[in-house]
Amino acid sequence: MKFSSNISQYDHAIVLGGSIGGIVTAAYLCKYFKRITIIESDDVLNDIFMKSTSSEILDYRCRLESPTSLGRSGVSQIYQIHGLHSEGYKILLELFPQLKDKLFNEYDIRTYSLKTECRLMNSGVLLNQDLTEDFDWLGIDRFTLEIVLRKELCLKFDKQIEWKYNTRVTDLIVDQSLNIVKGIKYRSKKNNNSLSFDMYGDFIIDCTGRNTSSPKWLKKNFNLIIPTVQVHFGCGYVTFIGERFRTDDPSLDSAAIIGAGVDSPNKNTGFITTPIRIIKTIDNNSLGILATFGIDCVNFEYPPNDSYENLLEWTKENLDSEYYTILTKNKSKKWPQNYILLGDAMCTFNPQYAQGMTHAFRQARELEKLFGESCHKLKDISHIFNRRASVITEECWLASTANDWKSPSLKVIETNKNGDVKVYQRSSDSTMTNHPQPRATLMMRFMQCFNMEIHNRITENFDTTICLRQINRK
Ligand SMILES: Cc1cc2nc3c(=O)[nH]c(=O)nc-3n(C[C@H](O)[C@H](O)[C@H](O)COP(=O)(O)OP(=O)(O)OC[C@H]3O[C@@H](n4cnc5c(N)ncnc54)[C@H](O)[C@@H]3O)c2cc1C
Structure with missing residues (x-):
C-alpha cells in the first residue's frame, strides 16, 4: 500500500484497544492521521510479546496456561481455535507486504489451498469440492498472529503510532451541545486509584471488543441508548495443540484443514483442525504438521475439558468416527514434569x-x-x-x-x-x-x-x- 503525501491529513486519531481490530485500524488510518495513539489495557509491549522467537511463542501457546500470566487478560479467546478467511488474509498482506515472507521464513507457517488441502463438511456435504476459484488459508494460531501483527505495526509505523499500554480507557470527553466526542479519559490499569488523565483527538475508534463500555459511555454522556439483541445458544469450545499423525485414510491425511460444522438441531457438535506450523520430523507416521484442534458445540452440549481420555470418550459418542480417529492418533503419552534426557x-x-x-x-x-x-x-x-x-x-x-x-x-x-x-x-x-x-x-x-x-x-x-x-x- 502506498502512502501518498498529497492526502490531506488530520492530526490525531485515538484507537481504544490494541488487539486484532485496533492494530489493523491503526495501520489503515496512518494514511490519514499525522499521529495515532493506541490505548490498550494489557501489557502487550512487554518483552515476552515483542522479543520472543517463533519457538518461544509456540512454547507459551502450548503450555495451556492462562494468557493472563503473560500479561494478556483482555482477550479471553486468544488461545482458542481461529480460522482466518482468505479476504482477511488479503487485507493483512495489503497492509503488511512483508508479512508473508516473515511468517513463512521465521515462523514455519504456510498457506493452504482451500480447494485441494481442505475437507470442510456440513451435514455430510463436502463444502469445498466445487470451488471455481481457489483461496489461500493462512495456517496460523490467533496468539501468534496477533503478536506478529503488533510487531509489524510497531516496525512499520514506529514514528506515527504511540502506544499507551497497561492503560484503561474509563470514559469519553464530550461536548453535548455540539454532539461530539472530543477525547477520552484514561488511567493506569494497575492501580484503580491512580490519577485520571484526559486525551483529545480528532477521531476516536472503539476497538475494545465484546465487553465494550461504549453503550454505558454513550448513555451517560448523550443519553443515547444503543439497541442490542443477545442470542444465547450455548456455544462452547475445547481447543488444544497437537501433532497430526497418519490415520490410514488418505482422504483425511491429505487434508491439512478438516472440519465438520454444527448443524443444529440435528447435530449440535462440531470439529475442526487447522495447521499452525510446519514441523521437521523423522517420524514416518507424522504428517509434519502442528495443528490446533477444536471441538465445539451449541445447545450447551459442552465437550469435557478435564482430561484427554474423557474428551476422546465424548468425541466417540458425539462426533463422526473419522474425527475420533484423528484425535486418537494425535494422542501421545505426556512426558513427566521435572525430568529430561540429555x-x-x-x-x-x-x-x-x-x-x-x-x-x-x-x-x-x-x-x-x-x-x-x-x-x-x-x-x-x-x-x-x-x-x-x-x-x-x-x-x-x-x-x-x-x-x-x-x-x-x-x-x-x-x-x-x-x-x-x-x-x-x-x-x-x-x-x-x-x-x-x-x-x-x-x-x-x-x-x-x-x-x-x-x-x-x-x-x-x-x-x-x-x-x-x-x-x-x-
Ligand atoms: C471461542 C471463539 C472463537 C473464535 N473464532 C474465530 C475464528 O475462527 N475466526 C475469526 O475471525 N474470529 C473468531 N472469533 C472472534 C474473534 O476472536 C474476534 O472477532 C476478534 O478478537 C475481535 O477483535 P477486536 O480487536 O475487535 O477485539 P478483541 O480481540 O476482543 O480486543 C479488544 C482489546 O481491547 C482491550 N480493551 C478492552 N477494554 C479496554 C479499555 N477500557 N481500555 C483499553 N483497552 C481495552 C483488550 O485488552 C483487548 O486487547 C472467535 C471468538 C471466540 C470467543
Missing part, C-alpha cells in the same frame, strides 16, 4: 562422526538458556526442553545416519510409542532374512547424495569450510 541418553550416534560430545554440549547450553529465560515455571521446563533439544538431535541424527544407511548389512529396529517393535534388515539374498528391507527417506537419500558430492569435491581441492557452513545454515 546427550547420549537422548540419542546415541555413530562415534565415527565425532558429534556425541558436541550434541550433549549444545543441549546443555539450550537447557541453560531455558533456565536463564526465567519466565518458565519449573514444571514446564522438561516439555519445552524436549521440543528444543529434539531439533538439535534431529540435525545430528540426519547428518550421521545418512551414510550409515548405506551399509549392506543394515538392520533397523523401530519401537513406536505403543511399544510395538518392527525390524528391517537389508540383505542381497532375500531368503536370508525374514524381515522387510529398510527404506531410506527422501531426505536421507538427499543427504547421501550431498555427502557424496562433498566427498568428490574434497578430492578436487574444493573449499569444504564454505560448503559445511552452508549446510549448517540450512
Whole structure:
C-alpha cells in the first residue's frame, strides 16, 4: 500500500484497544492521521510479546496456561481455535507486504489451498469440492498472529503510532451541545486509584471488543441508548495443540484443514483442525504438521475439558468416527514434569562422526538458556526442553545416519510409542532374512547424495569450510 503525501491529513486519531481490530485500524488510518495513539489495557509491549522467537511463542501457546500470566487478560479467546478467511488474509498482506515472507521464513507457517488441502463438511456435504476459484488459508494460531501483527505495526509505523499500554480507557470527553466526542479519559490499569488523565483527538475508534463500555459511555454522556439483541445458544469450545499423525485414510491425511460444522438441531457438535506450523520430523507416521484442534458445540452440549481420555470418550459418542480417529492418533503419552534426557541418553550416534560430545554440549547450553529465560515455571521446563533439544538431535541424527544407511548389512529396529517393535534388515539374498528391507527417506537419500558430492569435491581441492557452513545454515 502506498502512502501518498498529497492526502490531506488530520492530526490525531485515538484507537481504544490494541488487539486484532485496533492494530489493523491503526495501520489503515496512518494514511490519514499525522499521529495515532493506541490505548490498550494489557501489557502487550512487554518483552515476552515483542522479543520472543517463533519457538518461544509456540512454547507459551502450548503450555495451556492462562494468557493472563503473560500479561494478556483482555482477550479471553486468544488461545482458542481461529480460522482466518482468505479476504482477511488479503487485507493483512495489503497492509503488511512483508508479512508473508516473515511468517513463512521465521515462523514455519504456510498457506493452504482451500480447494485441494481442505475437507470442510456440513451435514455430510463436502463444502469445498466445487470451488471455481481457489483461496489461500493462512495456517496460523490467533496468539501468534496477533503478536506478529503488533510487531509489524510497531516496525512499520514506529514514528506515527504511540502506544499507551497497561492503560484503561474509563470514559469519553464530550461536548453535548455540539454532539461530539472530543477525547477520552484514561488511567493506569494497575492501580484503580491512580490519577485520571484526559486525551483529545480528532477521531476516536472503539476497538475494545465484546465487553465494550461504549453503550454505558454513550448513555451517560448523550443519553443515547444503543439497541442490542443477545442470542444465547450455548456455544462452547475445547481447543488444544497437537501433532497430526497418519490415520490410514488418505482422504483425511491429505487434508491439512478438516472440519465438520454444527448443524443444529440435528447435530449440535462440531470439529475442526487447522495447521499452525510446519514441523521437521523423522517420524514416518507424522504428517509434519502442528495443528490446533477444536471441538465445539451449541445447545450447551459442552465437550469435557478435564482430561484427554474423557474428551476422546465424548468425541466417540458425539462426533463422526473419522474425527475420533484423528484425535486418537494425535494422542501421545505426556512426558513427566521435572525430568529430561540429555546427550547420549537422548540419542546415541555413530562415534565415527565425532558429534556425541558436541550434541550433549549444545543441549546443555539450550537447557541453560531455558533456565536463564526465567519466565518458565519449573514444571514446564522438561516439555519445552524436549521440543528444543529434539531439533538439535534431529540435525545430528540426519547428518550421521545418512551414510550409515548405506551399509549392506543394515538392520533397523523401530519401537513406536505403543511399544510395538518392527525390524528391517537389508540383505542381497532375500531368503536370508525374514524381515522387510529398510527404506531410506527422501531426505536421507538427499543427504547421501550431498555427502557424496562433498566427498568428490574434497578430492578436487574444493573449499569444504564454505560448503559445511552452508549446510549448517540450512
Ligand atoms: C471461542 C471463539 C472463537 C473464535 N473464532 C474465530 C475464528 O475462527 N475466526 C475469526 O475471525 N474470529 C473468531 N472469533 C472472534 C474473534 O476472536 C474476534 O472477532 C476478534 O478478537 C475481535 O477483535 P477486536 O480487536 O475487535 O477485539 P478483541 O480481540 O476482543 O480486543 C479488544 C482489546 O481491547 C482491550 N480493551 C478492552 N477494554 C479496554 C479499555 N477500557 N481500555 C483499553 N483497552 C481495552 C483488550 O485488552 C483487548 O486487547 C472467535 C471468538 C471466540 C470467543
